[in-house]
Amino acid sequence: xxxxxxxxxxxxxxxxTLTLTCTFSGFSLSTSGVAVAWIRQPPGKALEWxxxxxxxxxxxxxxxxxxxxxxxxxxxxDQVVLTMTNMDPMDTGTYYCAHRPYYGGKAWFDPWGQGTLxxxxx
Amino acid sequence: QSVLTQPPxxxxxxxxxxxxxxxxxxxxxxxxxxxxxxxLPGTAPKLLIYDNNKRPSGIPDRFSGSKSGTSAALGxxxxxxxxxxxxxxxxxxxxxxxxxFGGGTKLTVL
Numbered sequence: 680x681x682x683x684x685x686x687x688x689x690x691x692x693x694x695x696t697l698t699l700t701c702t703f704s705g706f707s708l709s710t711s712g713v714a715v716a717w718i719r720q721p722p723g724k725a726l727e728w729x730x731x732x733x734x735x736x737x738x739x740x741x742x743x744x745x746x747x748x749x750x751x752x753x754x755x756x757d758q759v760v761l762t763m764t765n766m767d768p769m770d771t772g773t774y775y776c777a778h779r780p781y782y783g784g785k786a787w788f789d790p791w792g793q794g795t796l797x798x799x800x801x
Numbered sequence: 802q803s804v805l806t807q808p809p810x811x812x813x814x815x816x817x818x819x820x821x822x823x824x825x826x827x828x829x830x831x832x833x834x835x836x837x838x839x840x841l842p843g844t845a846p847k848l849l850i851y852d853n854n855k856r857p858s859g860i861p862d863r864f865s866g867s868k869s870g871t872s873a874a875l876g877x878x879x880x881x882x883x884x885x886x887x888x889x890x891x892x893x894x895x896x897x898x899x900x901x902f903g904g905g906t907k908l909t910v911l
Contacts, residue, residue, distance in 0.1 A: 716900065726838075726846065726889050728900035742897055773828060775845055784834030785893040786900040789848035789857060 681705035683715075683776050683792035690798050692767050697797060699778030701759040708734055708754050712781030715759045716788055717750065721772040731779070732759055768799045804829060805890055805903035812909040817880050821871045821906045822901075823890035829901055833893040835873040837866055840887045849888075850875060882909050 681767045687699035699717070706713060717729040730750040731739045740748050759776060773796050777788035806824040808851050813819040823835065836844040848857055850866035851874065865876045873890055890903040 715805050718900075718902075725905045726891075726902040728891075728902060731900065739898060739900075781902055783852045783855075784836070786833065786891055787836035787848065787851040788838075788846075788891075789851070791845040791847070 681778055682791055683778060683790065685774060685776050685792045685795040686720075687774075687795055687797065689796060690800065692785070692801050693767055693799060695766050697761075697763045697766050697770070699761045699763075699774055699776075699795065699797075701761070701792060703757050703776070703778065706778060708732075708752050708759070710734055710781055714779040716777045716779060717751070717759075717761045717774065718777060718788070718791075719770075719772045719774045720794075721769075722779070724772075729763075729774075730761060766799045771797065771799045773797075803904040804894060804897070804901040805892065807888075807890060807903035807906045809904070810907045810909065812911055813868065813880055814911050815880050815882060818876065818878045819880060819908065821875045821877075821888050821890075821908070823875070823903050825871050825873075825901075826828055827869075827871055828896040829894040830873055831871040832866065832895060835866065835890055835892045837864075837873075837875045838889045838890065838891065839884075842886070846889065868875050875906070882910050884908060885910050 683703040714733045716731045732750045747764045773794040775794045777791040837850040840846045853868040854866040894901045
């Protein structure tokens, strides 16, 4: 059974850097084809993809947020970390990590973590 | 403004069928697989369909996916009140080199 869980601060101040950790079990990020994504959702709004890291350490970022994002993995700890710099109130929302299986298309995710709500306010 | 276009809302009566559309372009839906997610109120998204029309284990066959050209659709038959949720389509965009999602469709079962 694959599970993922997000952790990190619930409140950050504008201009600060957000660091979120996704701790997973049931799969290895060393397995060829596997990837982990970060996806966020502002309150009452749609899903927005942020970043993707592959088993071979290849990385992809949202073009709109690329300059502010860094995604890394620690295979020994079964964790993926996302950092987002220069946080703004518009970044308030629920942040999810999700597993991308090794088979099938490039962009499908199953399962997702429960999400963590991050508020940006002074 | 989302790269993929979905209707903001759809509605139908219990027991009926509904179709949710997802429109894109040749850089995304036209040349990549589409996935669909169900998000019940207050919960994380759940995969319903991957690779255009495949259902993960545990997803009932009331849910189906299809794709034609640069558009995709999610069909739900035998509607139940428990199907009331937001539904999202997603795919890869070759031009953006990015995952893209639709704006979401709110399903109301009247």
